[in-house]
Amino acid sequence: MVVKPMVRNNICLNAHPGGIALYVQEQIDYVKKQKRFAGPKNVLVIGGSAGYGIATRIAAAFGAGAKTISVAFEKPVSEKRGATVGWYASEYFKKKAVEEGLFAENIYGDAFSREIKEEAIAAVKKHFGKADVVVYSLASGMRIDPKTGETYRSVLKPLGKTYTAKSVNPMTSAIEDVSIAPATEEEAAATVKVMGGEDWELWMDALIAADALAEGAVTLAYSYIGPELTQDMYREGTIGKAKEHIEASAKTLDKKMKTIGGAAYISVNKAVVTRASAVIPVVPLYTGILFKILENKGLQEDCAAQMYRMFTERLYTGGPVPVDSEGRIRLDDWEMRDDVQKEVTAAWGAINQDNLGQYADFAAYQNEFLRLHGFGFPQIDYEKDVEL
Numbered sequence: 001m002v003v004k005p006m007v008r009n010n011i012c013l014n015a016h017p018g019g020i021a022l023y024v025q026e027q028i029d030y031v032k033k034q035k036r037f038a039g040p041k042n043v044l045v046i047g048g049s050a051g052y053g054i055a056t057r058i059a060a061a062f063g064a065g066a067k068t069i070s071v072a073f074e075k076p077v078s079e080k081r082g083a084t085v086g087w088y089a090s091e092y093f094k095k096k097a098v099e100e101g102l103f104a105e106n107i108y109g110d111a112f113s114r115e116i117k118e119e120a121i122a123a124v125k126k127h128f129g130k131a132d133v134v135v136y137s138l139a140s141g142m143r144i145d146p147k148t149g150e151t152y153r154s155v156l157k158p159l160g161k162t163y164t165a166k167s168v169n170p171m172t173s174a175i176e177d178v179s180i181a182p183a184t185e186e187e188a189a190a191t192v193k194v195m196g197g198e199d200w201e202l203w204m205d206a207l208i209a210a211d212a213l214a215e216g217a218v219t220l221a222y223s224y225i226g227p228e229l230t231q232d233m234y235r236e237g238t239i240g241k242a243k244e245h246i247e248a249s250a251k252t253l254d255k256k257m258k259t260i261g262g263a264a265y266i267s268v269n270k271a272v273v274t275r276a277s278a279v280i281p282v283v284p285l286y287t288g289i290l291f292k293i294l295e296n297k298g299l300q301e302d303c304a305a306q307m308y309r310m311f312t313e314r315l316y317t318g319g320p321v322p323v324d325s326e327g328r329i330r331l332d333d334w335e336m337r338d339d340v341q342k343e344v345t346a347a348w349g350a351i352n353q354d355n356l357g358q359y360a361d362f363a364a365y366q367n368e369f370l371r372l373h374g375f376g377f378p379q380i381d382y383e384k385d386v387e388l
């Protein structure tokens with residue numbers, strides 16, 4: 001079958017297995033080129049098939065020789081369609097890890113469910129004995145509450161007032177003004193239910209109850225803050241409320257983890273192109289501008305570079321973990337640097353359709369979006385039949 005990108009509303013509906021192999025391999029190569037580090041030995045990544053989750057897995061496995069288990073909502077090939085991006089990525093990761101003598105297991109299913117928690121914890125006990133790092137890297141549009149069976153859907157909307165701003169269609173590069181009506185209270189609460197910390201706490205409670213965490217174990221969840229420019233949409237919007245909630249969960253979990261000599265952290269990561277971030281209004285325009293500035297300053301990082309830095313310069317330095325005044329690990333330090341943000345603000349004010357290329361690197365944005373689905377690799381002939 002010939003596989004070419006099918007993109008609708010900033011969502012790519014298909015994936016090229018050969019391209020995804022290259023995409024994952026690039027991240028593996030990056031980590032292998034860095035210095036090996038004394039890091040975690042047994043890592044469970046919830047949401048470990050894409051974006052920051054798979055990058056965490058790659059950094060832990062190929063940087064520190066860790067055994068890894070990933071839990072992700074991915075589907076293998078069926079009669080009607082090819083497998084999902086994260087299925088190809090996870091299977092390729094596993095193949096490469098095993099080739100290097102590294103244990104890797106992929107669990108596919110709904111991380112919010114009791115059954116998948118039980119399956120993953122049984123796998124942790126069987127293959128690890130105990131986990132020393134548990135990473136929560138889920139990005140989801142919906143959650144079925146395991147207690148009530150009720151379905152919640154997250155929304156990306158402002159709160160309290162309509163938000164109007166410049167935005168870009170990341171696929172066509174068309175700049176337009178967008179107006180997004182505020183979320184209802186119900187929508188805001190549902191977003192917290194899906195993307196807040198409740199499920200992370202359920203995971204950690206279950207792992208603690210099963211005695212599946214090593215002495216000194218660490219758990220991390222990922223968050224984002226971003227600049228003033230995107231505040232109304234992001235940090236002050238529905239997703240921001242969910243991030244506030246998960247940051248509060250980190251404090252609750254930290255107390256529980258202390259009982260085994262461990263800790264719980266939030267890691268605030270930089271803006272990157274992932275399937276999750278591509279659908280947040282306004283964020284692609286900001287990201288396109290940011291990438292150009294970071295590239296010019298030699299500060300641009302992808303998920304793999306961020307996660308390697310997280311392990312080597314934050315979690316495993318041999319000393320205390322550096323955190324901000326709220327106790328959070330900050331990997332958005334370069335993105336949020338004063339000089340970077342000043343340039344972003346100036347570019348944001350000046351950018352229009354005619355000078356787009358001067359202020360933003362949309363080619364890089366679009367290319368990255370395609371690459372993470374396995375497209376846009378010059379080594380691949382996309383006219384050729386692919387074995388799915």
Ligand code: NAD
Pocket residue numbers: 046047048049050051052053071072073074086109110111112137138139140141222223224268269270271272273274275276277
């Ligand atoms: P992503 O879309 O690349 O990956 C999401 C992962 O969640 C995938 O592995 C997917 O399979 C998994 N998942 C979704 N629903 C699931 C379910 N029901 N059960 C099991 N697995 C499920 O997302 P990402 O951008 O890497 O985001 C991961 C985390 O990083 C999020 O908390 C996000 O807010 C945070 N973050 C992202 C950015 C960014 O710019 N993308 C920046 C900072 C922080």
